[in-house]
């Protein structure tokens with residue numbers, strides 16, 4: 001079924017009785033050309049681009065839970081390409097360009113909303129570093145504008161400019177950034193991949209890898225043995241646990257990140273705003289809830305829930321830039337498991353085991369990367385060479401000392 005205004009009118013006039021399931025529920029076959037482990041955003045996008053752009057057939061996505069149960073359904077939905085480093089910016093800009101055409105590509109309303117992101121600056125030194133970042137962005141074809149305080153005031157009159165501990169001097173604006181609805185992205189990619197013949201197998205836990213003489217030929221799962229020509233792993237927060245089954249120890253730690261949502265309010269936040277002197281970011285959902293977050297909890301964990309000290313720290317961050325937020329009532333919060341790499345940048349690469357490929361290290365920025373990550377992982381799986389915008393996202397950069405340390409925090413995964 002193709003979604004369009006006509007199909008919507010047709011369904012409305014016939015009592016909405018003829019909608020078909022969004023994807024099939026096939027039983028796994030015993031062999032596929034390519035198996036993707038992990039049905040999050042990245043795994044589903046990889047399968048979609050393998051089928052749609054690289055003409056690959058006979059593909060399965062194996063998901064241990066249900067589609068949308070991982071971080072793809074737990075994030076704060078921010079999409080942007082405001083990176084500094086050469087190894088990162090072209091990749092994230094490619095991703096933003098894919099976001100801009102995504103809904104047409106997958107024929108699904110992902111509620112992509114380019115309302116802009118503003119990174120606040122609070123000192124001359126921080127302004128100068130944003131000037132540098134903005135220049136790097138523009139050199140890679142992205143958009144960036146430095147706002148002074150007057151320009152920022154006209155967009156965000158509610159910010160606390162003078163009385164704050166860290167007075168707000170201005171911001172770096174990327175107008176093409178914004179938000180997309182996270183679970184719609186998962187459903188949309190799943191539907192579009194399914195329509196191109198990809199088998200999406202839910203409730204299929206990958207429990208082991210079939211490896212002989214350094215070659216991976218399949219996986220053991222809760223639904224039996226599945227053999228494959230190539231196996232791509234995209235399990236985000238579970239990366240270290242899953243890859244340990246293949247005998248690999250990776251430069252990745254798992255940490256918890258929490259998200260928070262208030263009751264619905266009338267439109268008040270124009271786009272995404274981030275605090276420059278602490279860790280706090282906020283946007284407003286289409287339902288009106290303020291959606292915000294901050295630091296990771298700071299200890300290793302595989303639990304999808306966090307603790308109160310970070311809750312307090314995040315709320316303090318909000319109060320520091322917009323005291324009005326103190327009047328809003330918190331509705332809910334949750335946590336997700338982040339695959340924090342040692343330099344804060346991702347990995348899309350072959351592993352030392354033949355036919356086993358890795359997509360990981362997304363830290364808390366992997367949602368915005370979903371389209372480019374899928375495209376680049378598909379390229380790697382189909383062609384056996386890195387896509388040009390992911391050429392620096394290699395696993396051996398840690399051994400070679402060629403870090404992509406966007407934040408300059410050193411080898412401290414909890415600080416990226």
Ligand SMILES: Cc1cc2nc3c(=O)[nH]c(=O)nc-3n(C[C@H](O)[C@H](O)[C@H](O)COP(=O)(O)OP(=O)(O)OC[C@H]3O[C@@H](n4cnc5c(N)ncnc54)[C@H](O)[C@@H]3O)c2cc1C
Nearest residue numbers: 038040041042064070071072075076078206336366367368
């Ligand atoms: C609170 C929070 C806020 C965030 N905010 C943002 C944001 O604003 N912007 C942004 O860009 N990023 C954000 N992120 C990060 C982003 O959500 C993740 O980096 C990204 O979703 C990870 O990729 P994924 O979608 O493929 O992961 P997931 O959806 O987690 O997919 C991995 C899948 O692998 C499956 N799996 C694990 N083990 C196995 C196994 N053994 N067998 C089979 N399947 C398995 C899991 O069940 C899961 O469904 C946030 C994350 C969180 C938690």
